Amino acid sequence: MFVSLFSILFYLAYLFNRVNGLPIISNNLHTWWHNNIEYNDNSPVRDSSVRASNIYSVQVATTDLHQNNLYDSFTYMSIPRGGRQKWEYDSSDGAEFAEKTKLTMSWSTFQYLTDVWVIVKLNNSMSTIDSIDHVTIRPITLNFKKELVDSRTIRISVPYRAAGYRFSVEFKKQLFTTYHTNYGPSENTGGQAIHTEPRQALLIFAESIVTGDQIDEYIPNPDIHYNNIYYVPQGEVKNLNIIKETVAYFEPGIYYMPWNYHAIFPTNVHWIYLAPGAYVKGAFQFQSTDNIKVTGFGVLSGEKYVYEADVANNYHHSINNQCWATCVKMLRFTSDYGKEQYLQLHGITISEPPYHSFVVYGDDQTFHMSVSSYHQVGSWYWQTDGLEIYRGSSLANTFFHSNDDVLKIYHSDVIVRNIVVWKNENGPVIQWGWSPRTINNVTVDQIDIIHNRIWWSDIKHNTCIINSATHYDDTESTNTADPNQLIEDLIISNIRSEGMNSCAMRIYALSSIQSITIKNLWIEQWNQLDKSSQISIFKAYEDKNGNQVTIGNQSNDKKGLALINYTVGTTKITKVANNWQDTSVGRLYFDANLWDSWDAY
Numbered sequence: 001m002f003v004s005l006f007s008i009l010f011y012l013a014y015l016f017n018r019v020n021g022l023p024i025i026s027n028n029l030h031t032w033w034h035n036n037i038e039y040n041d042n043s044p045v046r047d048s049s050v051r052a053s054n055i056y057s058v059q060v061a062t063t064d065l066h067q068n069n070l071y072d073s074f075t076y077m078s079i080p081r082g083g084r085q086k087w088e089y090d091s092s093d094g095a096e097f098a099e100k101t102k103l104t105m106s107w108s109t110f111q112y113l114t115d116v117w118v119i120v121k122l123n124n125s126m127s128t129i130d131s132i133d134h135v136t137i138r139p140i141t142l143n144f145k146k147e148l149v150d151s152r153t154i155r156i157s158v159p160y161r162a163a164g165y166r167f168s169v170e171f172k173k174q175l176f177t178t179y180h181t182n183y184g185p186s187e188n189t190g191g192q193a194i195h196t197e198p199r200q201a202l203l204i205f206a207e208s209i210v211t212g213d214q215i216d217e218y219i220p221n222p223d224i225h226y227n228n229i230y231y232v233p234q235g236e237v238k239n240l241n242i243i244k245e246t247v248a249y250f251e252p253g254i255y256y257m258p259w260n261y262h263a264i265f266p267t268n269v270h271w272i273y274l275a276p277g278a279y280v281k282g283a284f285q286f287q288s289t290d291n292i293k294v295t296g297f298g299v300l301s302g303e304k305y306v307y308e309a310d311v312a313n314n315y316h317h318s319i320n321n322q323c324w325a326t327c328v329k330m331l332r333f334t335s336d337y338g339k340e341q342y343l344q345l346h347g348i349t350i351s352e353p354p355y356h357s358f359v360v361y362g363d364d365q366t367f368h369m370s371v372s373s374y375h376q377v378g379s380w381y382w383q384t385d386g387l388e389i390y391r392g393s394s395l396a397n398t399f400f401h402s403n404d405d406v407l408k409i410y411h412s413d414v415i416v417r418n419i420v421v422w423k424n425e426n427g428p429v430i431q432w433g434w435s436p437r438t439i440n441n442v443t444v445d446q447i448d449i450i451h452n453r454i455w456w457s458d459i460k461h462n463t464c465i466i467n468s469a470t471h472y473d474d475t476e477s478t479n480t481a482d483p484n485q486l487i488e489d490l491i492i493s494n495i496r497s498e499g500m501n502s503c504a505m506r507i508y509a510l511s512s513i514q515s516i517t518i519k520n521l522w523i524e525q526w527n528q529l530d531k532s533s534q535i536s537i538f539k540a541y542e543d544k545n546g547n548q549v550t551i552g553n554q555s556n557d558k559k560g561l562a563l564i565n566y567t568v569g570t571t572k573i574t575k576v577a578n579n580w581q582d583t584s585v586g587r588l589y590f591d592a593n594l595w596d597s598w599d600a601y
């Protein structure tokens with residue numbers, strides 16, 4: 001085979017970078033590596049180390065599969081509670097099942113501009129792969145070409161796409177099923193099957209290399225921001241509250257904040273850049289109310305914080321009932337009343353959030369954002385929500401592993417598109433409830449739920465794929481509605497949920513409704529729970545004076561709720577086919593008095 005001098009030089013440069021933890025860069029492919037790594041799946045790693053997957057290793061190659069052209073792509077791993085025991089508490093934190101079942105989540109991110117092969121090797125201690133048919137890529141609709149290389153190695157052909165791809169690679173011998181038993185979720189096959197998923201997750205995030213005009217938009221340019229970039233020194237970080245610059249730049253390397261500290265940036269800081277290969281253990285809080293950015297393909301990890309690390313309790317576990325205002329969030333923003341503010345969130349991976357990962361305080365009507373190529377992994381605890389998408393905002397091309405409400409569509413003029421979700425048991429995928437709201441013009445499109453372990457032993461009001469939960473003040477009350485608020489023109493389309501599922505939708509209307517359209521909701525199959533616990537619910541609540549919310553509007557001919565091409569397996573659910581009932585495959589148990597307010601066709 002002809003090997004050019006250039007490729008030999010390039011390979012030498014590659015080896016040098018590989019050894020020195022620098023990004024490995026060719027024109028069409030960026031991968032990276034870390035120096036201080038620990039292959040450890042059961043205890044916290046040293047502050048100065050990064051946990052590497054002890055199960056998978058990943059390489060990427062452009063077209064030529066010659067050994068010299070395979071680039072190592074660092075494969076990170078998250079484990080429940082970062083390998084700690086419960087720390088100064090013994091109440092439930094949501095990670096019990098994941099710990100008991102020894103779940104791990106590995107991931108590898110690279111950037112590319114051309115079609116590539118992704119090579120995945122299993123550690124020698126893992127069972128061999130009998131056939132390439134025992135390997136599943138999810139979402140299954142991606143249909144990537146895959147080949148067996150040897151008994152522990154496969155390769156996957158990943159085409160270039162500007163929007164990138166975020167997918168899971170799954171090996172048959174690592175799948176396990178969760179069952180519902182009298183003692184809670186369990187691997188004990190005596191119960192009813194809830195969901196099947198890999199014990200050792202592997203996610204691949206193939207993201208575009210930033211090019212053209214995007215370079216200055218997403219990567220701080222020293223020529224433009226001269227003297228205004230603070231290059232954070234590697235190692236321990238605890239001085240960020242007083243820096244003078246406008247940009248905090250994390251170059252490739254490992255950074256760690258103390259467990260009882262998070263960065264509260266002064267108002268002058270409005271851009272955080274995490275270079276590919278930067279790994280930051282800590283959390284960020286902005287005080288700037290100007291336009292802000294969080295960009296780059298580095299990692300922000302909450303692994304050092306305890307579950308519900310409460311600033312009001314010196315970062316120990318919260319001792320209050322709830323700590324919405326005072327627990328550490330991975331990303332926290334401040335918005336001024338009446339002052340328009342725009343956040344650009346591009347790239348970054350948030351791992352092991354100890355609580356809500358993203359919250360805005362102040363005026364949520366003037367805060368807008370554009371989020372893309374964002375990843376959330378290792379969401380073992382309760383309350384590890386996805387994102388609240390503020391008014392006039394967009395969210396696209398993103399992956400969420402989440403153990404609570406994932407996509408919170410509480411505001412108008414929002415577009416959410418092309419999202420991959422891996423769902424743990426708590427909370428729904430799409431949420432617009434918890435209080436009465438006025439919302440219009442929301443599009444949620446192309447949501448691929450690759451795993452859905454949503455489960456509860458009773459009929460929860462804050463669950464299912466689509467949900468408008470009852471009022472947070474009094475979740476049992478039916479008179480918490482406000483009929484004067486109106487939710488209008490919500491289009492939720494192309495929602496696919498792979499594997500076994502518990503339930504489709506629970507809508508407790510706390511506001512009046514016009515034109516909510518759910519189109520092409522596909523559920524691969526129901527799990528084995530009783531039909532009565534899989535019901536979809538639709539109820540119209542009242543206010544304190546007994547006034548009920550209105551569903552639809554006869555004067556302008558706007559309907560209430562339309563289910564268009566709702567499909568379970570291969571069965572399309574329609575009113576006419578009479579297969580919608582709770583005891584039938586549609587599992588709809590909508591209030592009888594709403595019969596004229598919804599349709600399924």
Ligand SMILES: *[C@@H]1O[C@H](CO)[C@@H](O)[C@H](O)[C@H]1NC(C)=O
Nearest residue numbers: 039053054055056123124125
């Ligand atoms: C492979 O797995 C073994 C057993 O868990 C572990 O000791 C070893 O560190 C792993 N090797 C790598 C490279 O991950």
Ligand SMILES: *[C@@H]1O[C@H](CO)[C@@H](O)[C@H](O)[C@H]1NC(C)=O
Nearest residue numbers: 392393412413414415441442
């Ligand atoms: C609906 O929201 C989108 C996204 O913010 C926006 O571009 C569009 O102008 C809005 N449509 C109307 C009629 O306001």
Ligand SMILES: *[C@@H]1O[C@H](CO)[C@@H](O)[C@H](O)[C@H]1NC(C)=O
Nearest residue numbers: 520521522565566567569572
């Ligand atoms: C209806 O949904 C099924 C299952 O997702 C899909 O295959 C089919 O294309 C959809 N039909 C239309 C007309 O969109």
Ligand SMILES: *[C@@H]1O[C@H](CO)[C@@H](O)[C@H](O)[C@H]1NC(C)=O
Nearest residue numbers: 486512550553554555556557
């Ligand atoms: C119902 O439609 C009529 C006619 O367009 C409109 O005047 C009225 O405000 C609508 N009611 C609500 C609650 O939106």
